[in-house]
Amino acid sequence: MAAWAALRRRYWVTVPARLRLLRAATVSLTVALALLLALAGLAATGTWNAVAERDAPRTTSAADLNLALNDMDAQAANLLLSSGNAGKGRLETPYDKAFGFYGDARRTIGHDLRALAVAAQGDRADERTVESLTDNFAEYQERIGRALENDARAGGKKAALEDYRTATDLLQGKLLPEARTLVDSNNQAFNAEYSQARSTLFAQLAAIVALGVLLLAALGVLQWYLARRFHRILNPGVLAATVCALLAVLLGAQALSASAEHLRGARRDAFDSVVALSRARAIAYDANADESRWLLDPERRYQYGPSFLAKSQKLYGISGATLSNYDPELDRTWQMYETDHDDLDFTGEFQRELANITFPGERAAAEKTVETYAVYQRDDRKIRTLVAQGQQREAVEFCMDWRPDTSNAHFGEWMAALDKVTDINRDHFAASVEAGRSETTGLLPWTCGLLLAAGVLTLLGLRPRLAEFR
Numbered sequence: 243m244a245a246w247a248a249l250r251r252r253y254w255v256t257v258p259a260r261l262r263l264l265r266a267a268t269v270s271l272t273v274a275l276a277l278l279l280a281l282a283g284l285a286a287t288g289t290w291n292a293v294a295e296r297d298a299p300r301t302t303s304a305a306d307l308n309l310a311l312n313d314m315d316a317q318a319a320n321l322l323l324s325s326g327n328a329g330k331g332r333l334e335t336p337y338d339k340a341f342g343f344y345g346d347a348r349r350t351i352g353h354d355l356r357a358l359a360v361a362a363q364g365d366r367a368d369e370r371t372v373e374s375l376t377d378n379f380a381e382y383q384e385r386i387g388r389a390l391e392n393d394a395r396a397g398g399k400k401a402a403l404e405d406y407r408t409a410t411d412l413l414q415g416k417l418l419p420e421a422r423t424l425v426d427s428n429n430q431a432f433n434a435e436y437s438q439a440r441s442t443l444f445a446q447l448a449a450i451v452a453l454g455v456l457l458l459a460a461l462g463v464l465q466w467y468l469a470r471r472f473h474r475i476l477n478p479g480v481l482a483a484t485v486c487a488l489l490a491v492l493l494g495a496q497a498l499s500a501s502a503e504h505l506r507g508a509r510r511d512a513f514d515s516v517v518a519l520s521r522a523r524a525i526a527y528d529a530n531a532d533e534s535r536w537l538l539d540p541e542r543r544y545q546y547g548p549s550f551l552a553k554s555q556k557l558y559g560i561s562g563a564t565l566s567n568y569d570p571e572l573d574r575t576w577q578m579y580e581t582d583h584d585d586l587d588f589t590g591e592f593q594r595e596l597a598n599i600t601f602p603g604e605r606a607a608a609e610k611t612v613e614t615y616a617v618y619q620r621d622d623r624k625i626r627t628l629v630a631q632g633q634q635r636e637a638v639e640f641c642m643d644w645r646p647d648t649s650n651a652h653f654g655e656w657m658a659a660l661d662k663v664t665d666i667n668r669d670h671f672a673a674s675v676e677a678g679r680s681e682t683t684g685l686l687p688w689t690c691g692l693l694l695a696a697g698v699l700t701l702l703g704l705r706p707r708l709a710e711f712r
Contacts (some may be wrong), residue, residue, distance in 0.1 A: 243603075253569040261370050261704055264464045268700050272487065276693040278453060279494045283444040283686035286501050289439040290679045294504070297432040298513060298671065300361035303426035305377075307354035311421055312524055314347035316385050316531030319538050321393070322406060323638055328396040336642035336650075351379060358424060367556035368427055375420045382417060385409035403539060409537065414472035418528070422493065427705040429517055436509045443502040449494060454491030461487060461700070479703020483696040490692035497685035504678035511600040512671035518598075522557055523657070529553035530653055533622060537629070537638055551623065559589030569623060572616055595663065601670050607663035614656040621649040 292451035320340035324333040355376055389405035392398040404505050461484045467676035468477045529550050536546040560571045575587045579596070583605075586593050591613055599605045621640070641649045 245415045260467065264460065264467065265700065265704050268457065268460045268464060268483075269697050272459055272693050272697040272700070275450065275453045275457055275487075275490070275494075276690050278446065278450055279490075279686055279689050279693070282443075282450070282494075282498060283682055285442060285446070286498070286582055286658060286682040286686075287679070289443075289505070290436075290501075290675055290682065293433065293508060294672075294675045295433075297428075297435060297518075300358065301428040301432055301513075301517065302520065303354050303357045303361065303429050304421065305517065306523065307351060307358065308418065308425055309520070309524040309527055310347045310350040310354065311379075311413060311417050312527035314344060314351065314386075315410055316527055317341075317344035317347060318389065318406065318409070319531060319534035320642055321390060322399075322402055323538050325393055327399065328394060331457075333639065333642060335644060335702065336639075339644060339650075340642075346354040348383070355379065359679070361428070365431075371423055371427070373421050375417060375424075376661040378412060378416045378420070382409050382412050387428045387705055407542070407626065409540065410710065425517075425521070432509070432513075436505065440502055440505060442624065443498050443505070444501055447502070450491065450494050451481060453493070454487070455644070457487050457696075458491070459694075464576065464700075464704075479699045481703075482701065483647055483699035486692045487697040490689040490696065493685050493692070494689040497681045497689070501678045504674045504681065507600075508671050508674035508678065512667045512674060513599050513666040514599075515595055515604075516664060516671060518591045518594040519660060519667065522595075523664070524661055525553050525556050525591065526653075526660070528656065529557070533625065533641060533649075537625070537634075537641060541544065547626075554619065555590065556588050558612065560590050565626070569616070569635070571619055576612065576616070584616055603639065604666050607659065607666055611656065611659040611663055614652065614659045617658050618649065618652045621652050625649065 297442065317340045320336060321344060324336040324340060325331040355372065357377075358368075359372045362372045382406065384451075385405050386409045389402045389409060392405060393402035409445050416595060424490065461480060465484065468480065532546045532550040532553065536543050537547070551563075551568070554568065555563065558572060560568065560575060563571050572588075578585045578587055586596060592608070592615070595608050596605075596612075625637045625641050628634075628640065639648075644650050644654070
């Protein structure tokens with residue numbers, strides 16, 4: 243009992259003891275809140291760095307790899323289609339274009355494989371996938387090289403076609419599934435880290451609000467006690483400290499809530515569309531390759547025709563559609579959408595994009611993409627009609643030429659429209675990242691400064707009162 247009485251006299255019974263206790267509580271809460279805000283700022287900065295420098299780039303690298311693999315195989319087919327017989331009867335412009343695109347795709351694949359190997363470090367599953375991709379790509383290049391070498395010989399078309407079949411089977415059976423696995427794996431990892439980062443931000447926001455309320459309550463109690471004990475209405479130092487603490491809490495809460503909103507905008511509004519559109523571009527190149535394969539290899543037309551339709555369905559899916567009725571069904575469902583933008587009576591990557599329209603200009607760009615896609619689809623039917631009429635060379639020329647109103651020209655217009663809507667989302671992703679970083683680095687240092695000022699002002703405000711008891 244004596245010890246308890248001594249503690250009460252030291253820490254509560256006397257006026258100086260009560261002032262010191264309130265001072266200690268206020269300063270402790272101020273320091274705790276400042277530390278929490280500093281840690282939240284560091285965590286938010288780390289999140290934005292990870293999003294911009296790791297999570298998004300490794301997902302887009304995997305998507306680029308998927309696209310480049312499809313493009314390389316399509317250009318290999320185009321080289322074989324346009325080369326003639328050991329150069330005789332060659333379609334010069336299509337051949338030269340295909341040769342250039344083939345080299346570009348091969349270099350892109352090499353760059354993406356190196357980037358993904360670095361990104362996969364520490365994830366054994368992804369490491370194995372990248373290793374397998376690298377080995378299979380080396381074998382694929384060897385097969386394509388043999389095909390092109392055989393094609394350069396007079397009468398080597400048959401051997402070249404056999405080598406190309408082996409290469410494209412390797413692509414479809416191993417390389418593309420592995421590339422898609424990497425896209426899904428990296429995108430899922432980004433999603434998981436996004437969800438964790440948002441949860442952490444909201445937990446930190448709740449903790450900051452709770453500590454802020456306690457700090458303001460402590461300052462309020464201190465002001466009340468000073469007014470009651472010393473018969474003064476307000477203590478200027480404590481009042482100024484209260485204003486600083488209130489501003490710090492408001493700015494800190496605003497910084498974290500705004501950072502969480504920018505993170506949602508970057509991931510859900512922008513990057514979800516980037517992923518869907520990147521998948522769409524890769525599928526488009528694969529479908530375009532199926533068209534070339536269908537022309538190149540008549541013995542496998544039974545395979546490449548349905549494959550082209552399946553990829554078309556992944557882009558703009560229509561229930562029960564076949565190649566013969568796909569175009570009128572596309573027109574019908576698109577007219578329904580144009581009448582009512584909520585009437586998305588189709589599936590696929592284009593439906594995902596049109597259901598996630600967020601930014602100015604995005605809807606018009608997305609609609610232009612579907613409209614140019616419809617033109618390309620009609621070109622495909624023309625190619626098949628020409629072949630059915632025995633006009634093989636005319637079909638090849640229409641498929642591969644780059645003059646206006648040919649299939650490749652329309653494919654280029656479709657890809658340009660697709661790139662435009664993708665760029666809109668990429669730009670807004672970058673803007674959201676920059677805005678989120680600015681909220682973190684711009685506001686949170688001010689909150690820590692305000693809390694430091696609140697602590698100092700509290701000490702200065704109490705100093706004259708405590709001096710009265712010396």
